[in-house]
Each structure stands twice: as C-alpha cells, then as structure tokens.
Amino acid sequence: MIRRPTSQDxxxxxxxxxxxxxxxxxxxxxHSVVISPALYAQQTERGxxxxxRVKCMCGGCNDSATACNHTGGSFSGPCxxxxxxxxxxxERVTRNESDDLTLQAFVQEYGPTVLIxxxxxxxxxxxxxxxxxxxxxxxxxxxxVVRRWRNKAALATASGPAIPAEFLARARRETGxxxxx
Amino acid sequence: MDILGSFSLLLAFLAxxxxxxxxxxxxxxxxxxxxxxxxxxGMAVFVLVTLVVACLExxxxxxxxxxxxxxxxxxxxxPFYYKFAALWAGQEGSLLLWTWLLSTYAFFAIFIxxxxxxxxxxxxGVVLAGVQTFFLTLNNFVASPFALLAGADPSGVMRVSAxxxxxxxxxLLQYPEMxxxxxxxxxxxxxxxxxxxxxxxxxxxxxxxxxxxxxxRRWTMIAWCFQSVGILLGAHWAYAVLxxxxxxxxxPVENASLLPWITGTAFxxxxxxxxxRGMMKVWNIWLVFTTFxxxxxxxxxxxxxxxSSVHAFAQSSIGNWFVGFLALIVIVCFASYWKNRDYxxxxxxxxxxxxxxxxxxxxxxxxLAACFAVLWGTLFPVLSEWVVGNKISVGPxxxxxxxIPIALFLLLLTGVGPLLAWRKTSFDALxxxxxxxxxxxxxxxxxxxxxxxxxxxxxxxxxxxxxxxLTVFSEFYRGARVIAARDGSNLVSAxxxxxxxxxxxxxxxxxxxxxxxxxxxxxxxxxxxxIQKEMxxxxxxxxxxxxxxxxxxxxVTNGNYDSERATLEVFRNxxxxxxxxxxxxxxxxxxxxxxxxxVQSSSLRDLYIVYAGRSPENGQPVIHxxxxxLVKWIWFGGIVVVLGTGLALLPNRRAALVLRPxxxxxxxxxxxxxVSPAGAIARRGEGND
Numbered sequence: 123m124i125r126r127p128t129s130q131d132x133x134x135x136x137x138x139x140x141x142x143x144x145x146x147x148x149x150x151x152x153h154s155v156v157i158s159p160a161l162y163a164q165q166t167e168r169g170x171x172x173x174x175r176v177k178c179m180c181g182g183c184n185d186s187a188t189a190c191n192h193t194g195g196s197f198s199g200p201c202x203x204x205x206x207x208x209x210x211x212x213e214r215v216t217r218n219e220s221d222d223l224t225l226q227a228f229v230q231e232y233g234p235t236v237l238i239x240x241x242x243x244x245x246x247x248x249x250x251x252x253x254x255x256x257x258x259x260x261x262x263x264x265x266x267v268v269r270r271w272r273n274k275a276a277l278a279t280a281s282g283p284a285i286p287a288e289f290l291a292r293a294r295r296e297t298g299x300x301x302x303x
Numbered sequence: 304m305d306i307l308g309s310f311s312l313l314l315a316f317l318a319x320x321x322x323x324x325x326x327x328x329x330x331x332x333x334x335x336x337x338x339x340x341x342x343x344x345g346m347a348v349f350v351l352v353t354l355v356v357a358c359l360e361x362x363x364x365x366x367x368x369x370x371x372x373x374x375x376x377x378x379x380x381x382p383f384y385y386k387f388a389a390l391w392a393g394q395e396g397s398l399l400l401w402t403w404l405l406s407t408y409a410f411f412a413i414f415i416x417x418x419x420x421x422x423x424x425x426x427x428g429v430v431l432a433g434v435q436t437f438f439l440t441l442n443n444f445v446a447s448p449f450a451l452l453a454g455a456d457p458s459g460v461m462r463v464s465a466x467x468x469x470x471x472x473x474x475l476l477q478y479p480e481m482x483x484x485x486x487x488x489x490x491x492x493x494x495x496x497x498x499x500x501x502x503x504x505x506x507x508x509x510x511x512x513x514x515x516x517x518x519x520r521r522w523t524m525i526a527w528c529f530q531s532v533g534i535l536l537g538a539h540w541a542y543a544v545l546x547x548x549x550x551x552x553x554x555p556v557e558n559a560s561l562l563p564w565i566t567g568t569a570f571x572x573x574x575x576x577x578x579x580r581g582m583m584k585v586w587n588i589w590l591v592f593t594t595f596x597x598x599x600x601x602x603x604x605x606x607x608x609x610x611s612s613v614h615a616f617a618q619s620s621i622g623n624w625f626v627g628f629l630a631l632i633v634i635v636c637f638a639s640y641w642k643n644r645d646y647x648x649x650x651x652x653x654x655x656x657x658x659x660x661x662x663x664x665x666x667x668x669x670x671l672a673a674c675f676a677v678l679w680g681t682l683f684p685v686l687s688e689w690v691v692g693n694k695i696s697v698g699p700x701x702x703x704x705x706x707i708p709i710a711l712f713l714l715l716l717t718g719v720g721p722l723l724a725w726r727k728t729s730f731d732a733l734x735x736x737x738x739x740x741x742x743x744x745x746x747x748x749x750x751x752x753x754x755x756x757x758x759x760x761x762x763x764x765x766x767x768x769x770x771x772x773l774t775v776f777s778e779f780y781r782g783a784r785v786i787a788a789r790d791g792s793n794l795v796s797a798x799x800x801x802x803x804x805x806x807x808x809x810x811x812x813x814x815x816x817x818x819x820x821x822x823x824x825x826x827x828x829x830x831x832x833x834i835q836k837e838m839x840x841x842x843x844x845x846x847x848x849x850x851x852x853x854x855x856x857x858x859v860t861n862g863n864y865d866s867e868r869a870t871l872e873v874f875r876n877x878x879x880x881x882x883x884x885x886x887x888x889x890x891x892x893x894x895x896x897x898x899x900x901x902v903q904s905s906s907l908r909d910l911y912i913v914y915a916g917r918s919p920e921n922g923q924p925v926i927h928x929x930x931x932x933l934v935k936w937i938w939f940g941g942i943v944v945v946l947g948t949g950l951a952l953l954p955n956r957r958a959a960l961v962l963r964p965x966x967x968x969x970x971x972x973x974x975x976x977x978v979s980p981a982g983a984i985a986r987r988g989e990g991n992d
C-alpha cells in the first residue's frame with residue numbers, strides 16, 4: 123500500500139529541494155568567484171612563462187613577448203606585436219594546449235627565430251655544447267702545457283747552472299731604473 | 304669656415320698616410336730625420352682632427368642646418384649640452400669621435416715617449432698611423448659628417464639649402480649619461496689601440512725584454528678603466544631611461560663592449576706572469592691582439608647590422624670596410640707572429656699547480672671561456688644562418704645559463720689567486736690564508752639560508768663575495784700589521800703606507816672588492832618584483848613594503864617636449880616616505896614618446912616606477928612598479944673599481960722617491976746597446992707587484 127505523502131513529507135521534500143538548490147547556487151557562485159579566477163590566474167602565469175620563451179617579433183628589440191617594454195610609440199609597455207603574441211599564448215593556454223604545441227604554432231608562423239633560445243636540435247646543439255666543450259678543451263690544453271713546463275723545469279733544475287748572486291745583484295742595479303715607466 | 308672642417312679632415316688623412324710612409328722608410332733606412340718627421344706627422348693628425356671636431360661642434364652650436372648631419376641630429380630648442388653630445392648621435396659623427404679619441408691617445412703615446420725607446424717608437428707610430436688612416440678613410444670617403452643638404456631652386460639648379468629647423472636628437476639620447484657614456488666607451492675601445500700598437504711594434508722590431516709590457520701596462524689600465532666606466536654608464540642609462548626595470552639585456556652591442564673588456568682583464572692579469580717570471584709571452588701578445596680585434600669586431604657589429612640590436616646604427620655598407628680591416632689586422636698579426644715567434648720564447652716554467660702562476664692561468668682560461676661564450680652566443684645566429692640557412696635567436700636565457708657558472712668560478716679565483724704565492728704555495732700557508740675567509744663565507748651562507756635566501760646562484764655568489772672580501776681585507780691587514788709593528792704607527796696609516804708602497808697590487812685588490820660589490824648587486828636579480836596597474840587619482844598600488852598612492856596627473860610643456868607626469872606618494876608602514884614623479888615625454892622635433900623613470904634608490908632596494916602611459920582600452924593612466932634589490936651595489940661597485948684602478952695607476956711611493964727618468968737617445972737615434980741578458984733576468988725576479 124502506497125502511503126500518501128503527508129504535509130510533513132512535502133515540507134521535508136521542499137526543504138531538501140531548497141537546500142539542493144541553495145547548494146548548487148552556492149557551488150556555482152563559489153566556482154565563479156573563487157575557483158575560476160584561480161584557474162585563470164594559473165593559466166596566465168603559465169602564459170607569462172611561455173611568453174618568456176618567445177621572442178617579440180616587432181624587429182625593434184631582442185626581448186621576449188612577456189618582457190618587451192618598448193620605449194616610444196603610442197603606449198610604452200609591451201609593444202603591439204608583443205601584446206598580440208602574449209594574448210595568443212594566453213588563448214592557447216586557456217584552450218589547454220601543451221607548451222610544445224603552442225611554441226610549435228609560433229615557429230610555424232614566424233620561423234625558428236621566434237624561440238628566444240635555440241632548441242637543442244640539429245646544428246643548434248652546437249650553440250649549447252660549444253661553451254662547455256671549448257673551455258674543457260682549453261683546460262686539457264693548459265694541463266698538457268703545464269705538464270710540459272713542469273717537466274722542462276725539472277730538467278732545467280737538474281742540469282742548468284745556477285746564476286751567481288753577484289751577477290743577479292748587478293743585473294738588478296743596472297735595470298732597476300726601468301721600473302717606473 | 305664652411306670648408307675648414309672637411310679640409311682639415313682630408314689633411315689629417317694625408318698626414319696619417321705620410322706618417323706610415325715616412326715611418327716605414329725611417330725604419331728601413333734607419334734615418335733619424337724620417338723617423339722624426341713621421342712622429343711629427345702622427346702628432347699633427349691629432350691637431351687636425353681636433354680642428355675638425357671643433358668645426359662640427361661649431362655647426363651644431365650655430366644651428367647650421369645646411370649640414371645634413373646637423374639637421375638630422377639637432378634642432379634649435381635642443382639644450383646646449385645635448386647639442387654638444389649630438390656630435391656622436393649618428394654614424395658619421397660617432398666615427399669622427401672615434402678617430403678623434405684615437406688620435407688623442409696616439410698623440411699622448413707619441414708625445415710622452417718622444418725621447419724614449421728609439422728602437423720601438425717608430426714601429427708604434429706606424430701601427431697607430433695605420434689604424435688612424437683606416438678611420439680617416441671612413442671619415443673622408445665613406446661617412447663624411449660634412450655632407451651638405453641640396454635642393455633645386457626654381458630654375459631647377461641644385462643648390463645648397465638649409466632646413467628651417469633640424470629633426471632633433473633621438474630622445475633616447477637626451478639623458479645626462481648619454482653625454483658621457485659614448486665617449487667613455489669609445490675611450491675604452493680606442494685606448495686598446497695603444498697596447499696593440501706597442502705589442503705589434505715590439506714584435507715587429509723584436510724589441511728586447513719585457514719593456515713593452517711595462518710601457519703598455521698603464522695604457523691598458525686606462526683603457527680598461529674607461530671601458531668599465533662606459534659599460535656601467537651604459538647599463539645605468541638602460542636602467543634609468545629604457546624603463547624595463549633591468550640594466551643588462553645581453554644585446555649584441557652590449558656583448559660587443561664586454562668582449563674586449565674581458566680579454567683586457569685577462570691581459571692585465573697574465574701580464575704579471577711575463578713581468579715576474581718571463582712566461583706567457585705568446586699568450587700576452589695574442590691577448591693584446593685579440594682585444595684590439597674584438598674592439599674592431601664590436602664596431603663592426605654595431606655598424607653593419609649583421610646582428611639585430613637595439614643599439615645598431617642604420618644598416619649600411621660600412622660593415623664591409625670593417626670586415627676588410629679586421630681581416631687585414633688578423634693577417635698582419637699572424638704574419639708578424641709567425642715571422643718573429645722565436646722572439647717570444649718563455650724564460651721560465653711552472654713549478655707548481657698550487658701557485659699564483661697557475662691561478663693566473665686559470666683566471667685567463669675562465670675569462671677566455673666567458674669571452675668565448677658571449678662571442679659564440681652573439682654570433683651563433685649569423686653562423687646558423689650561414690651553415691644551415693636557419694635564422695634563430697639567442698636571447699638572455701642562453702647567456703645567463705652559460706655565463707653565470709663561469710662568472711662565479713671567476714669570483715672564486717678572485718679570492719684564491721692573491722693568496723697563493725709565486726712558484727709554489729705550501730699546504731700550511733694555504734690553511735693559514737684560507738681558513739678565516741672560507742669560514743666567513745660559509746657563515747654568511749648559513750645566515751642567508753636561515754633568512755630564506757633560496758636562489759642557489761645568489762647564495763653561492765654571496766658566499767664567494769664574502770670570501771673574496773675577507774681575503775682582500777686580510778691581505779691589507781697582514782701587510783699593515785707588519786708595517787705598524789716595525790714603524791710603531793697605527794694600523795690605518797700603515798694601510799696607507801702599504802698601499803702607496805705597492806699601488807698596483809693594493810689598487811688591484813680594491814678593484815677586486817669593487818667587482819665583489821658588482822656581483823652582489825647582480826645577485827639581487829632573482830628577487831626582483833614587479834606589478835603593473837591602471838591607476839586613477841586616489842588609488843593605491845602595493846609592492847613589497849611600499850604602498851603607492853596616486854595623487855595627481857599633470858602636463859608639463861617646454862620647447863623641446865610635452866610631458867605627462869604622475870605624482871605619486873610612497874608610503875612605508877603607513878608613513879609617507881617620498882614623492883615620485885615618473886614622466887612620459889613627447890619630443891616635438893622627432894615626434895617620439897619617451898619614458899622618464901622615477902627611481903628611489905637605497906642600499907637595499909630600488910623602487911623603480913614607470914609611467915607607462917595611458918591604457919589604449921580605457922585611457923586610464925598605467926603605472927608599472929618594480930622592486931629591484933641591491934642594484935645600488937652595482938653602481939657603487941663601479942665607483943670602487945674606478946678608484947682602485949686610479950690607485951693602481953699611481954707610482955709607488957718608494958719608486959717615486961728613488962727612480963728618476965733617465966735621458967735616453969732621441970727617437971730615431973740608435974740605442975747604443977740592447978738590454979743585457981742580466982737585465983732581463985733581474986726584471987723577472989722583481990717588479991712592482
């Protein structure tokens with residue numbers, strides 16, 4: 123037998139509905155006010171970081187899209203080119219595109235020169251490797267030279283005649299006057 | 304008056320060519336008269352180029368807008384000091400400034416040594432005249448500053464015409480530092496020509512001993528000091544004018560100025576190896592050659608447009624001239640070296656790896672590594688395009704990544720080197736010299752960690768900075784203590800006495816301390832903060848401990864520019880601290896807008912405010928605030944570096960009392976005898992350092 127809802131049941135259901143509605147509204151408001159801006163800020167921060175990896179292509183500076191701060195022009199701050207690039211980055215970040223995809227899109231549009239540092243691929247590896255390899259080679263070279271010097275010095279000490287003290291003293295007397303030049 | 308300038312310029316060119324021809328003839332025939340004539344011609348170049356500069360300045364001050372160069376870089380309402388500085392605002396004038404400074408150096412180098420080094424100076428004179436001839440060729444035939452404006456009269460005949468007013472000076476250059484930054488930098492660039500001329504002259508003439516090193520040491524220090532000041536002034540100008548909150552952007556032209564500075568620094572250190580121990584002769588000669596080549600390369604980069612830079616002059620074919628000149632220098636240097644390489648044989652060998660010699664070796668190596676990394680990064684885009692046809696960019700992150708570890712290692716050596724003895728250092732001495740500085744550095748690091756200093760590079764920089772500072776002070780203290788104990792004087796006067804007895808050594812330590820201050824200043828970069836906000840009157844912006852209240856926006860007008868200005872009150876902990884007035888100027892003649900940054904600088908941090916203009920969306924004024932820690936340390940460090948260099952340039956007190964210049968045969972006369980081997984040995988054994 124089905125029991126007919128009493129007025130108390132209806133009251134309870136109404137309260138549940140009300141609370142559900144209130145909860146949904148509150149969730150929506152919280153989402154709009156608190157969570158969404160947080161998400162937006164996070165994306166903007168990521169966009170800023172990505173913008174630092176992309177060169178402003180206005181042709182008048184060597185800055186990144188984020189760091190561009192042009193003097194002159196109608197608005198000092200990021201120039202129009204940099205602002206356009208940064209907003210494109212932000213859009214792509216909002217669409218949740220990956221960093222690689224976003225950077226690739228810029229490379230396709232402007233060529234590899236748009237990347238503020240060359241990616242370590244192909245010939246560009248040389249850009250990164252040479253500043254490490256060359257000093258290392260130089261250290262090895264110096265090491266070899268020093269060893270040769272030391273060997274020669276050992277030989278010279280063993281076989282070379284000592285310079286007499288009076289000869290050194292005379293030499294110092296004769297040449298001391300040159301020092302103040 | 305109109306033709307005086309261009310006529311003098313042509314005459315200067317002829318005098319320089321004559322100085323080469325007569326100089327070479329004098330060397331070959333060994334005729335005194337020819338050598339003296341070449342010397343006088345070399346000095347006449349300076350007089351003539353000075354006249355040229357005076358003429359061009361006269362045109363600027365009299366608003367002679369029939370001169371194309373004056374019309375392009377000046378206007379009637381330009382303040383007189385900027386009219387003076389407008390001389391080097393463009394390609395032609397800056398090349399003339401280069402020539403003038405070069406001829407000034409050449410004049411003094413020749414004049415001071417007119418009665419000395421008769422075997423060496425003719426060679427030096429020829430090299431100096433050769434370099435001057437190149438620049439005078441450019442001044443006369445490629446980029447003349449005396450071109451006239453022409454216009455057709457009603458009958459269609461072309462006549463000289465004058466503009467009613469000039470186009471004005473580039474607003475970026477209308478800043479006090481721009482009056483002195485280019486001349487300082489050029490004094491550095493051109494100054495390296497003198498050591499180059501002496502080095503090449505000594506090699507060509509096989510001048511005996513290390514005398515050329517003694518002669519050029521001061522010249523190199525002077526050039527190095529000017530280059531340092533030029534670089535720092537440029538950095539300060541970028542900081543104060545460009546409004547991006549930074550001072551160094553690894554721009555190709557900035558890099559170009561850094562390259563000869565690095566090799567010059569390496570030379571100033573390695574030269575001591577040659578003076579004290581007769582070692583590294585080939586290395587030193589090549590360091591001087593390389594420094595000069597890098598100066599020319601820097602000019603090539605600035606003026607040819609082969610790398611994109613905010614500093615670069617308009618692209619022109621002038622780059623080809625510099626390429627040709629650079630190639631000629633390389634050929635001459637290689638040929639001279641190859642022909643006379645036996646002259647550069649080392650007299651001594653390295654005794655121990657734990658010695659000052661080896662620390663100098665490493666210092667040179669690291670400096671050269673830094674130089675290579677900067678050069679490589681600067682030229683890699685060109686290389687990449689050339690090799691694989693791929694245009695790429697090499698920006699600041701690359702240079703920071705590569706150079707910061709190198710620079711820190713160099714800072715370490717700055718502390719280690721001076722504490723090592725010549726030849727060999729014992730373990731006990733190592734322990735004695737290093738214990739306290741090292742403990743001090745580590746203690747500073749721990750304190751910094753406790754206070755939340757988390758950036759690894761900055762932390763290392765701080766530790767090393769304290770370490771080097773303590774080594775410098777311990778060097779002063781130990782020396783002064785001995786003098787104080789012996790003379791019964793107090794420690795302060797003993798420090799003075801010690802310094803004046805060996806100005807080069809202790810001046811060098813002061814320079815090291817200045818470099819530490821600069822490094823500490825740079826270590827503040829990771830802690831920079833910035834915020835940009837649209838601000839209406841009455842609104843506030845908060846950054847770090849500061850609250851900035853916008854009080855007003857107003858307009859200021861004068862004949863040169865219209866300015867929009869913000870009036871900002873800065874509060875700290877609720878208390879009003881200062882008023883700042885960032886501006887945005889619109890220069891009427893050039894129709895260009897420029898920011899004037901307001902900076903409140905303290906030893907801990909700079910509050911750096913840019914009035915970024917009005918938002919294009921709603922017309923609201925935009926304020927960009929930066930909080931940059933420790934920047935002041937960089938400028939203060941620069942001052943200390945200059946003072947240290949000045950100190951190192953002074954003669955030693957004892958030497959000044961005892962040594963008198965000796966009369967030598969005049970230039971052109973033959974030396975009676977070359978320096979004896981005994982002299983060479985003694986010179987190696989002792990020195991000023």
